[in-house]
Amino acid sequence: MFTPAAICQVHTIITNNTLTQTDEEGTFRKDNEIRVVDVQTGDTIYTPPAYDQLETLMEHFCTLANDLDKQTFFLHPILKGIFLHFLIMTLLRNTTFNDRQISILQEIIQNPDAYFSVKQIQNKFAISNQTARNDLDRLTNNGLLEYRKSGKKNQFFPVKDFYNKIKKGL
CATH class of the missing domain: 1.10.10.10 (Winged helix-like DNA-binding domain superfamily/Winged helix DNA-binding domain)
Known part of the structure; x- marks a missing residue:
């Protein structure tokens, strides 16, 4: 089962000794000081959701991933996987590597x-x-x-x- 705590635990394992701020391993962001910028133009390409929304968004993510909120329509497992991948990348954008x-x-x-x-x-x-x-x-x-x-x-x-x-x- 996906849970926000389990996702944080996986994040700890994946980011172990890779982040400059080791206290950020396995945690959600604690500020909004992050955005993806085009290095050539300086334009902001992506701004992730506000940090104070992440726990709620991850709970919704887990509900969808665990099929806890049955939909009245069929969502093909491949499409669901693509959608979940997009969501997790959007919510927990890896700032170490693109x-x-x-x-x-x-x-x-x-x-x-x-x-x-x-x-x-x-x-x-x-x-x-x-x-x-x-x-x-x-x-x-x-x-x-x-x-x-x-x-x-x-x-x-x-x-x-x-x-x-x-x-x-x-």
Whole structure:
């Protein structure tokens, strides 16, 4: 069963030793000082719900996830999963890594020999060269990737202890 407490417990496991403020592990935000900003324009792209609404919203999330509020219409399980994924990402937006960076990490978990170039990330996610570079640099600065020169371009590889770092956070 999904409960707000269980979600916080999973959040503690996932964010263990990954946040600069370790007291934020496994807790809901305590302020509204967060938003997602386009680094090139400075425009706010996303503002999450107010912190004082999170507990109530998570209770509603759990009610939906646990099928406690039966609907008069059929909601296909795949669509429900997509909807729940969107909701959890909206409510508990990961501020350490963005969705593209998380996708890169998942790819490494699935394929330990994976490596990336800026151009590859740019094409995969249809983003600018600078955004792709920023994504890879952030993963490098967080100790998950290292880069090596290959001709004129940098190639980004998982660090040797990648799995230990991921397990430590899980």
